[in-house]
Amino acid sequence: MRHNLSDTTALLRDRRSIKPEAYSARKVHPEIVEQVLTNATWAPTHGMTQPWRFKAYVGDGMQAIGPKLAAWYRAAAGDSFSEAKHAKLKARGERVTALVVLGMEPDSNGRIPIQDERMAVACAVQNMYLTCTAHGIGGFWSTPSYMNLPEVKAFAGLSEPSEILGFFYLGYPDGGEWPRSHRKPLEYVTEWITEAK
Secondary structure: OOOOHHHHHHHHHHOOEOOHHHEOOOOOOHHHHHHHHHHHOOOOOHHHOOOEEEEEEEHHHHHHHHHHHHHHHHHHHHHHOOHHHHHHHHHHHHHOOEEEEEEEOOOOOOOOOHHHHHHHHHHHHHHHHHHHHHHOOEEEEEOOHHHHOHHHHHHOOOOOOOEEEEEEEEEOEOOOOOOOOOOOOHHHOOOOOOOOO
16 A cells, blocks of 8 residues: 555545634644645646636735625625624634635636536645645635625636636634534445446
8 A cells, every 4th residue: 555544544534624613713824724725736637737726815814805705795695695694704704814715717728628627626625625634724615606706706816717616714623622524324325336237
């Protein structure tokens, strides 16, 4: 074996989505975010297009995007506006110390289907989650409807046909307790075909 399978399995099974509301005030340092993003770039990518684009806001940089989260929500919510959700996003923007806007820039030659480019970014996000887990940091991939607003794309410096695929929050869990989880047993989700028909 090239790597310790027990450690790899433990890391994969320990990965969690931890919402920003559960983060402590402890700051996530830029060096850690850099490692998280570097590992993200080692995700599989069809045709080596490497379509991921990241805009990382860390520390005081959060002041550039934090206040915009609630404003973007208000702009996109229309009749479904919720004061509670608006307040939650405002608090996130004030409390979180690291956030990455996830962008996707498709192959300029159009060789690779757009769905493959999106999947590559999703794989990159899984690498981000795993690196966060190794550091004891919670990650949360948020895909709010307001991410599709033209002003969000402009804010992230992306133009057509690029897309925003969400926001990735990073933070240390409050209270030090790592959340537990479970999965359905494999037999519920897998059909084995072991003979030619």
